[in-house]
Amino acid sequence: MKLIINADDFGLSPGQNYGIIDCFKQGVVTATTLMATGEAFEHACQLALLNEELDLGVHLTLDAGLPILPKKQIPSLVNGEEFNKYPLEAKTIDVNTLEVYQEWHAQITKVIDARIQPTHIDSHHHIHMMHSIFPVYIQLAKEFDLAIRFHPRKWTQKEILDRQPLLENIKRADVFLNEFYEENIAPAFFDSFAQRKEATYEIMCHPAYLDEYILANSSYNMQRVIEAHTLQSEETKDILHKNSVELIHFGHL
Numbered sequence: 466m467k468l469i470i471n472a473d474d475f476g477l478s479p480g481q482n483y484g485i486i487d488c489f490k491q492g493v494v495t496a497t498t499l500m501a502t503g504e505a506f507e508h509a510c511q512l513a514l515l516n517e518e519l520d521l522g523v524h525l526t527l528d529a530g531l532p533i534l535p536k537k538q539i540p541s542l543v544n545g546e547e548f549n550k551y552p553l554e555a556k557t558i559d560v561n562t563l564e565v566y567q568e569w570h571a572q573i574t575k576v577i578d579a580r581i582q583p584t585h586i587d588s589h590h591h592i593h594m595m596h597s598i599f600p601v602y603i604q605l606a607k608e609f610d611l612a613i614r615f616h617p618r619k620w621t622q623k624e625i626l627d628r629q630p631l632l633e634n635i636k637r638a639d640v641f642l643n644e645f646y647e648e649n650i651a652p653a654f655f656d657s658f659a660q661r662k663e664a665t666y667e668i669m670c671h672p673a674y675l676d677e678y679i680l681a682n683s684s685y686n687m688q689r690v691i692e693a694h695t696l697q698s699e700e701t702k703d704i705l706h707k708n709s710v711e712l713i714h715f716g717h718l
Contacts, residue, residue, distance in 0.1 A: 466658060467711045469638055469667040470696070471496040471614075473524055473587070475513075476503030477683075480676030484693040486512050488672045489519050492697035493705060495714040496520035498587050501572035502530025504678055510579040520714035522585035522611070523576050525569050525602070527551070527560075529589045533571040539564040553590050556619055557597040566601045573609055585636075585715040587614035587669075594619070603631045612636035612715040614667065616643065636718040638667035645670050650691045652700040658708045665718070672696050 472485040475497040482505055488494035499509055499521055513521055528548045536543045541561040543549060551558045576583055586606060587593065593602040594616055606613045615637050617625050645654055645668050658666075672693035673679060679686050695701055705712065 476500035476509035478678035481673040484673035498522040498524035525588040585612035639664040
């Protein structure tokens with residue numbers, strides 16, 4: 466089997482950035498997605514340019530950081546200067562889809578303008594899987610020729626089938642896994658791949674070193690440190706080797 470280990474939140478904070486870079490250079494992370502709205506975006510770009518082999522994507526946001534566009538241009542997306550907050554258990558959100566397209570286009574363009582050519586897109590809190598804006602996500606993937614993360618865990622089988630035409634000719638892993646989280650953060654998690662079918666998988670992760678920003682802004686904090694340790698451990702590398710897992714990135718799709 467083939468496996469992409471993709472680190473979310475690149476650009477969130479310096480500690481997040483260093484954790485991801487170390488897990489790429491000394492561990493098993495093969496790709497990451499960069500937050501154009503992140504507090505440490507410029508720092509992440511500097512590290513990316515020093516590590517050109519790292520496969521970069523864009524971590525699209527509608528509920529983290531400050532928007533790229535002026536608030537008068539995207540009134541349905543903001544509350545004052547900041548993005549709105551959305552009920553993440555919902556399947557849709559009430560926003561102007563043209564404004565979503567414009568803001569996300571600006572986020573991708575900001576990354577490209579930083580001399581980084583992205584190969585894939587996903588989103589913070591999987592907000593791209595909201596029914597109302599999923600077509601915007603697909604439109605941008607086609608426009609910029611980007612692979613996607615497809616994670617329909619809250620969708621019915623009919624909802625998945627109805628949207629299959631949108632996915633034609635879109636690059637993506639066969640299976641997306643968000644299970645490397647909380648109590649599953651351990652080398653033993655990767656032993657499960659011995660029983661998985663031959664396919665291409667993407668695993669989401671969030672390795673980081675703690676800093677003031679993460680402690681103040683994320684309830685998922687110590688877990689990020691455990692992820693960083695696990696993804697750099699020799700035990701994890703040995704398990705992947707034993708199970709003949711081929712590590713790839715989105716550029717290989």
